Amino acid sequence: MKKKIILASILFILITVSSQYIFYLDIKRQSYDAKIVNTSGKQRMYSQQISKIALYTNNVNDLYKNYISLDSITNIIDDFTQDNYYLKNINTQNYKNPAIDSLFLKNQVYFKRIIKASNELIDNPNDQGFFENFITKINENEGDFLISMDTLVNEYQKTSERKIKGFKKILTLYSLVTLFFLILILLFIIIPLYKKTKILDSK
Structure with missing residues (x-):
């Protein structure tokens, strides 16, 4: 009987530890899924911030009279690149x-064009050619970048939903196994x- 009690205790500990795991x-x-969706949302925000700078400078159309805040662009590009590296x-x-790999590679085409044009402007703030190229490249790629990022986020969410379904199946199986062990312990x-104990008490 002592061996059975020890075995039951071990099973109980294993069930408890495995459930926690x-x-x-x-x-x-x-946590991963939430951070990915949040990071993807920030990527959209960064591209829109860069686009606003391009729109402003395009409307002004005079780099020398309307100096762009290069520090601001540099900070945006740093965050933009860092979050892209994380994704x-x-x-x-x-x-x-x-599917995610394919969508991400497509997204990278637009990302790299935006980054390249932005970095060229940062490195050559007084060059009108780089200034005009920056405006052109941002206008050409920002919309496609946003669309591809939205598609990528949707795929992340679909993948997450599939994982949730898989986890529910595992949890159901685990619950059945746990119930089975508890019945064995009871029987x-x-x-x-x-x-x-009842027999001993009756004597």
Whole structure:
């Protein structure tokens, strides 16, 4: 009987630890998904900020009288690039989804054009040619970048929903296995122990 009690205790500990681990994995997944959607949203914001600068400078159309805040552009580009790097790594490490990879590669075409034109302007603030190229490239690519980013976010969400369904199946299976073990413990340990105790008390 002592061996059965020890076995029951071990099973109880394993069930408790494994349940905590499963919920930890789910919380971690939710955290990843939330950060990805948030980061993607910031990417849209950064591209729109750059577009506003291009729109303003295009309306003014005089670089020498209306100096662009290069510090502001530099900060935006730094954040834009850093978040893009995060999305690229998270795709490789956590998703490994061909559809997401394809959409991300398409998005990178527009991203790189925006970054290239912006960096050229930062490096050559007084060159009218780079100034005009900046305006042209932003106008040509910002809309496509936003569309591709929206498509990418939708695919992230679909992937997340599939993961949720998979997790629910695992959780259901885990609950059934847990119930099975609890029934075994009840039938082969608790009830026999109760009967044995009752017999001893009656003597």
